[in-house]
Amino acid sequence: MDSVYYITGAAGWLGSTVLQQLLDRGKKVRALVVPEDPLAASLPPQAQIVRGDVRSREDMDRFLEMGEQRDRVVIHCAAIISMSMTPAPRVHDVNVNGTRTVVEASLAAGVRRFVHVSSVHALPELPHGEVIREVTAFEPARLVGAYAQSKAEATQIVFAAQRERGLPAVVLYPSGICGPGDIAGGNLSQMFIDYFHDRLPAGIKGGYSFSDVRDVADAVLAAIDRGRVGEGYIVAAHYVTVADILNLLHELSGHRRIRCMLPLWLVRLMLPLITLYYKIRKQPAVFSDYALYTLSSNGNFSHEKAVRELGFAPRPFEDTVRDTVAWLRREGKI
Secondary structure, three states: OEEEEEEEOOOOOHHHHHHHHHHHHOOOEEEEEOOOOOOHOOOOOOEEEEEEOOOHHHHHHHHHHOOOOOOOHHHHHOOOOOOOOOOHHHHHHHHHHHHHHHHHHOOOOOOOOEEEEEOHHHOOOOOOOEEEEOOOOOOOOHOHHHHHHHHHHHEEEEEHHHHOOOOOOOEEEEEEEEOOOOOOOOOHHHHHHHHHOOOOOOOOOOEEEEHHHHHHHHHHHHHOOOOOOOOOOOOEEEEHHHHHHHHHHHHHOOOOOOOOOEOOHHHHHHHHHHHHHHHOOOOOOOHHHHHHHHHHHOEEEOHHHHHHHHHHOOOOOHHHHHHHHHHHHOOOOO
C-alpha cells in the first residue's frame, strides 16, 4: 500500500516546502489549509487540497480520510508564529489545542509516523556560554513569549501521547527559518527588502541561530524514515549576528554597507516609533520586543544528534542569503 502524506499548515513556508519535496519524489500528498487562506492558491495542483481547521476534530477526521485503508504519515507544521510577549489566546488555541486535536485524530487513524514540527523556542533557555540540547521535559511557564510557551506545551502533548498511548512521534526543533520562498513575508525577509530599498539606516547588535527552510524540510523527510520514535532533533544550523547578515548582503550585492550597529537598549527605546512606521506601511516589523529579546538570548544550539541520526547537512549561510536575494529579485520585491 502506497503511503499518503498528510501535511497540516501546508500553505505555510515550511509546509509548502515539505509538500514540494514530497511531490518531487512522486509521493501522494494531502494538504490541509485553513479556509480562505490566499496562499493556498500558490500550492501545486498535484497536491490534494483540503480546507479545514486543526482545532476541529471533524475537519481532521475528514482530512485524514478516517475509515479508509491508508498508510498514513502525518507532518504537523500548522502553527501561529507570534511576536507577542504577553499571552495570546489565538496562538495558544491553534498551537496547543490544535496540536491536541491533530494528535487525537492521528491516534484514532492509526498513523504510521507522526512528525511534529516544534521550535527551539520550546526548549528550556540556558545562560550564555552553555550549549542547548534536546530535552523531553518542558517548562512552558518559565519561557518568554506566547509563541515559545505554546510550542513547549504543544510538544509536551506530543511526547505524552507517544509515551502513554503509542503515538509514533518524532519531534523536530528548527531555529529561525530563512531562505527563499517566503511568500507571506516574515521579519528576516522584510529586513532584506528594507536593506535594498535603503530603509534600514542602521543594524542592531545581537544575533541568533538560523536554518534554511530547505534544510529543515530535508530533516522533516529524514525524520519519517530515520528518526527514532520518542526522540527530538534540533535542526538549528548557524548562529549569525545581524551585522553578519548585513555584511553578507553588502558583499553579495555591492549595495551600500551598513556599519552602524545600535545597542539593544537604544532600539527598545525607539521601538514605539519603529512599530508605528511598519504599521503605517502595512508591513511586518523587522524588530519587535520579542525579536529584540531573541537576539539577546542564548542561540547556541547543538545539532549533533540531527547530523548523526538524520543526516542533517545545513548549507552554508552565504548560499542561503544569495538564494534569498535571487528569489526576492525574481519576485520583484527588490
